[in-house]
Amino acid sequence: MNFRFHNLLGAPYRGGNAVVTADGVLLSPVGNRVSATDLLKSQSQTLSFEASANISRIAVTPDGSFLLAVDSNSRALFVNLSRHVVLHRIKFKRPVTALRFSPDGEHIAVGLGKLIQIWRSPGFRKEFFPFELERTYSDFVGTVTTLEWSPDSKYLLAGSKDLTVRLFYLKERRTNKPYLFLGHRDNIVGAFFSTDKISGTVVRVYTISRDGGLFTWKLVENYDFDGHKEPDSDPPSPGTPEQKTSERDQAAESMDIDDNKRKRKKKGGDDGAEKPKILLHRARWELVKKDYFMQGSAKVAACDYHRDLDMVVVGHSNGAFGLYQMPDFVCIHLLSISREKITTAVFNKLGNWLTFGCAKLGQLLVWEWRSESYILKQQGHYFDVNCIAYSPDSQMIATGADDNKVKVWTVSSGFCFITFAEHSNAVTALHFMANNHTLISASLDGTVRAWDLFRYRNFRTFTTPSPRQFVSLSSDPSGEVICAGTLDSFEVYFFVAGFCSAVTLEQLDAKIFFDIFLQIFVWYMKTGRLLDVLGGHEGPVHGLMFSPTSASLASSSWDKTVRIWDVFNGKGTVETFPHTHDVLTVVYRPDGKQLACSTLDGQIHFWDPFEGVLMHTIDGRRDIAGGRLMTDRRSAANSTSGKYFTTICYSADGSYIFAGGNSKYICLYDVADKVLLRRFQLTRNLSLDGVLDFLNSKKMTDAGPLDLIDDDDSDVEEGVDQQTRRSLGQDLPGAVLNRGRPVVRTKCLRIAPTGRSWAAATTEGVLLYSVDDSFVFDPTDLDVDVTPEAVDEALKRDESQRALLLSLRLNEDSLIKKCIFSVKPADIPSVSSSMPFKYLQRIVEAFAGLLESCPHLEFLLLWCQELCKAHGNAIQQNSRSLLPALRSLQKSISMLHQDLTDTCSSNEYLLRYLCSTSTTPK
Template sequence: MNFRFSNLLGAPYRGGNVLITDDAVLLSSIGNRVAATDLLKYQTQTLPFEASSNIARIVASPDGAFLLAVDNNSRALFVNLRRRAVLHRITFKRPVTALRFSPDGSLIAVGLGKLLQIWRSPGFRVEFFPFQLERTYPDCTGTVTALDWSPDSEYLLVGSKDLAVRLFSSKGSRGQNKPFLFLGHRDAIVGAFFSSEKKSGRVFRVYTISRDGAIFTWNLVESHDFDASEGLNSDPPSPGTPEQRSSERDHVEVPIKIELHNQKRKNFGGNDVENSEIPLHKARWELQKKDFFMQSPAKLTACDYHRELDMVVVGFSNGVFGLYQMPDFVCIHLLSISREKITTAVFNKLGNWLTFGCAKLGQLLVWEWRSESYILKQQGHYFDVNCIAYSPDSQMLATGADDNKLKVWTVSSGFCFITLSEHTNAVTAVHFMANNHTLLSASLDGTVRAWDLFRYRNFRTFTTPSPRQFVSLSSDPSGEVICAGTLDSFEIFVWSMKTGRLLDVLGGHEGPVHGLMFSPTNSVLASSSWDKTVRLWDVFEGKGAVETFPHTHDVLTVVYRPDGKQLACSTLDGHIHFWDPIDGLLMYTIEGRRDIAGGRLMTDRRSASNSSSGKYFTTLCYSADGSYIFAGGNSKYICMYDIADQVLLRRFQITRNLSLDGVLDFLNSKKMTDAGPVDLIDDEDTDVEEGIDQQTRKILGHDLPGSMPNRGRPIVRTKCLKIAPTGRSWAAATTEGVLMYSIDESFVFDPTDLDVDVTPEAVDEALEKYQPQRALLLSLRLNEDSLIKKCIFSVKPLDIPAVSSSMPIKYLQRLIEAFADLLESCPHIEFLLHWCQELCKAHGHAIQQNSRSLLPALRSLQKAISKLHQDLTDTCSSNEYLLRYLCSTSTKMQ
């Protein structure tokens, strides 16, 4: 029961900005979560917190300690990145369009529509009012689109849709902070950046970039007859005005510092000074030159500036990006990465990596521009994930989706290492063969394909005499026979794996065959159909249906228990039925209508409690030991039941994202109008970012899977559930992607078999006296992971057989789990393998008798050993070739 959320796979990048921290971690928003991708270790992990809706903007503090994430409802989360915990929450009163930390990390600039606000950044301390509003600037007449701080955190560049860039001071009173305006652009501002000297950090140049592909360079200048006492409290003429043109004829450049002699003058802050420097927003700026990227009719959609390298990267709506050296405007790279709009383009801190995001393709790229090579190239599924399957060793996960693609992921790293795209229609079922290196997939295009995961190719295609749509798939334990159920002809097709020949067509069902599974122990095939029956077939004997289990409602799916002695199926009335496949008897029935009931849909006319739609399970999955069952459906919940007692143990809420439909139990009556819910009214703004969710409704002029008509939001649902053979994790294919849940390792205390004398001190005392058997037994009774591992390593190799044979059988599972965990992280491989060998010798008969309860732990051990074997094989092969090379070179030198 001790499962918690660990990762999110298969979800596409849907828009918003991305950033790279100082320790080479790429942060990007995925729905209402934030994904952290380590570009050095090549691992990705989803942060454990959730926003209330899809995240629109993220920004990190300069020291990488904090993250501020703002969602579409203007609700912000202030997160401790190192501890991955939410510290504070705040709700802004308007939609947030721009966000930026000051270089010293003390201030946060927030663009709220036409307003600019500066907030005091909270820290690690718990405060009643963590966010403090310093000041608000209402000077912009258009929506704020770009922000940039000066290196000293005293000035702020603000670009907006009113075609102007304003230079503000973050200090001083409101009356003395009238901004300087940079004018001349003919389209909305996309970026505005300060350029400073490398040694002194003094700002002397400003770059402004507009949507029409123009970049203006502005230089800081001064006038020789500029009166200090008057100029410090007056506004210089803005570029492009008659006053500015007349003043340019009468003034020449002088140094910025103005000496005030013989008397004390007051500067803009009201302090008496002898030497005063003109503030940047009061100084004079001159337009040096205008440059154009020449990508018309494409629009400039993303840009970033690296201050140390003085380089600009820009992305366009036609998929082209450019890298330019400033201020000479020298093009270093001009390349195309797609034909779709680039929605984000970012430098890392060193400036050697460029990060690009394309919301329409759901793609993220990290490119090293000097070597012209990819550091990262990841793309999630274009549409909803339909099916998932674990490999027998639990190291890989295969996913199939409505985008016709099949992806294989490494579970430990969270990365997709191969995408298979030969299918021409939605992939509806995937299945791993027992050899761990062959993958099967079924599709609505009428084919079942077999994939070789060594060469990454489709080596066999199974077809039917006439086109059919396949929705279920299974293979027998030996891997000789492949079976697939159809949606349209209600038949089950049987092929030979070796020859690819169609062996048999099993007929008898009168509805779509949505459930199909072979028994893990024999060749009996179970199928479920919408014709209200579950049928058992003896495929090898060819006698047709061996037995039929009738139900009162449509049967939606069927699964076998891992030992093959029980069968579970879900029906349309919300029940889960458990059958004995040998005797043909109904064993248990669980009523889950109330448990699976989710939130209210926006199109529902009844409340969630009174609605009858969606209150059934569409996918089932047994736990690794067969004592529990997981069930999911068209709901925000996944239910976990104890089979023997028929009770609900736990409900997992897969999301709290209000951007999805069916999350709220009660709808907000304020959003109801005479024309229906506000969210269903088509009032599309052309400036709204187009991403994965919006584009599905525009293809071919009709709605595709995963979309709702009339611009409705995607509905939260679970399409497939699978548990890893090791039993340590399980995965759910949901609307947001593939959610991974694993056992919480921090849960260590289990009060079983405890006594007053069973203490950590007693374990240490036994170790000091070298009583390894007593110490290990005490640590197993305490069930503390660190103590168990400490006792394992305290045993001398010669004493391992004696200690292994004296271990009680009830502690075998916990001991095997400890060895599996150690083998994944410990360098003492031979010592641990010696332990495993002696345990198997001493308790082989007991392991065989208790195989059902020990199976998850044994599979975890097998997974660790096979991974070690693979790593050692690669290392030995590399060393062998290296030694051959060294021997050949030494021979030549002699």
């Protein structure tokens, strides 16, 4: 039960700025977490730490060692990226609008509204208070929007909404005002230093405004600089720390000025002398050029500059982006990736890859501009994920959502490799066929579709004579029959509208009404022909599942019953299990000898499907309770709303059951003992509703909770809230709007056939949990003579069989693998036949792990073959306990088979080409 958070699927990007580290890792905020995508290895991973709210800004040190992530509540986390460990935390007093590390990694520039704070950057050293505020700049009239350091970390460019860009010198405190770059007519989006490629000194400054203006400022070197300084308008008090710091800064600047004078005098007599250092904020800058991107009414939403290539990339609010060569402003590429606003655009270190993000679509792209090809192209679901399904080999996972799309993801890499968009309404159920290459989906549009994962096409569509809305789906173990349960019918509204004038609803027989419209439809997979219609339920059929070992079909409905159907013999309902409350879902145990269903009163009932007897019941109302909504008038402990499980699933061996619903918890129960083993908290994101157990009464007003009232009339960044507001037509300046917040909940739970991971479709996305790879000491038959030294001694005496048994009793993975390779190939049959059955599961798990990483393929396959020969009967009799390990082994073998198939095909084509191009020498 050592499950740990592993990854987050379905939402690669939700807003904020993206960052590419020096080693090619793309970091992007996803809710209150950070997703790390290795662009070189094509792998994605979500970092395990959580912020207190949605992350709005991130920054990485130049060497890629540390990450600073700031959420919408201005709480910052300082993270060690290599270990994924939070080192320090800090709370800023104002919302953070810009964030940037200095090139030397010693300072952090933070834009806090109309202020800029310079903090000393923490490191690996242990400190009581690692963050130290060095200085604050408060010259702005508008909110700070962008920050940029000079290459030597001495100067800082800051743009704001007051239409100005300011140049600060860090060695000064209050001796001089910053240099102002004026002339823009809209908010500043970006400001960048441009350096000379030979000397590396700053020669130009580029400033970009939201209206599409790009101004080029050139440093004028033939100026008269005598080092005159204006006195302080408000000198600090004598003896104070401010005076000491100011005197130290003045002394440092005086040294720079004296050094400049000496070099200028020396320059007249020595032609090879270096030019004097120029204080950029005291120099004269000339506006030499004004360029405009000319995208009509579209605004510049994001931009970045690569200093070595002297290139600028801009992303517009209409989904177009442009790449320009500076300083001549030559357009290299001008393309469109969507119709929505590009919220982030960034170069990688080499400048050959461009990263774009669109928060509204959940889209994240990495584009190589030289070859004009995509390195990464991911787009998540931008509405709630309703259903998920694991493939039989646990290598893929499919998701269906309210955006009418079906996506298939690779579990190991975390990438979506195909998206099906043929459905015209929300996808409600998914099911993988046993052949591992066919996916079935049901939707509210009244169709059930079959997808071919080889050719990536919809090869079969199952329909009904009259429109229906499907909410549940299942297929028999052979894959020949498809069944789908209905929620409602499109005809029901016309039925009521046509007869409401003649009869009242009280006179209408509800049973006849639902017998007509709420049914289970059965199709033949190969032809798509409708075989049968199973009627009998008087409510929506939300649960549907075939028995894994027989042809029995179990269905659950809101009519408070669970029914068992004999589909193939056409006998209709075989057994009916009545309940006192609505039945929400039903599942079979993997061996088919038990049936579990959850009801509206928060209980899980376990039935014997053969005898029709209620075995026992688990009351989970107190276990799932937790999390109070902003609109609740009762505490989380006393509230009765949502205290039930909407989705349940058995573990791979059937010993445990997972249950989730409208709560922040997922509960894990032991079926035999009927006890709660563990509760998994989905998220600690305070941007979601239902996370806190206790609300702050100070935030309650006469108009409702303060967090649900939006009276901000400024132009904030587009996201989920703005998308909802525009769809309602209420995005008016100054309007007071109860915008609401997403409520944390679990819609679907599925466990992998291997039993080593499980997935949950939640408000945050699809959360993946897997067994932790770290070593856990769990010995079997431990004795004083069973030690690692005894294993080594047996290996020295060439007693490989005894050494293997001792390592299995110790249950230490490294020793088990070491002893497996010590067995000679000729001795494998004898060792396999003498292996006790109680150690069979552990050694099969070891082989499954070795096949994924070890090159000795023939040796390991020989082991697997001999074990199956020696223990074939025992494996059949104890299939339930061995099923997770055997499926893990099948997954590893199928992955190897696919890799070898691809390699052999490539070699075959290569040999054919070489044979066809070879010529006989004359």
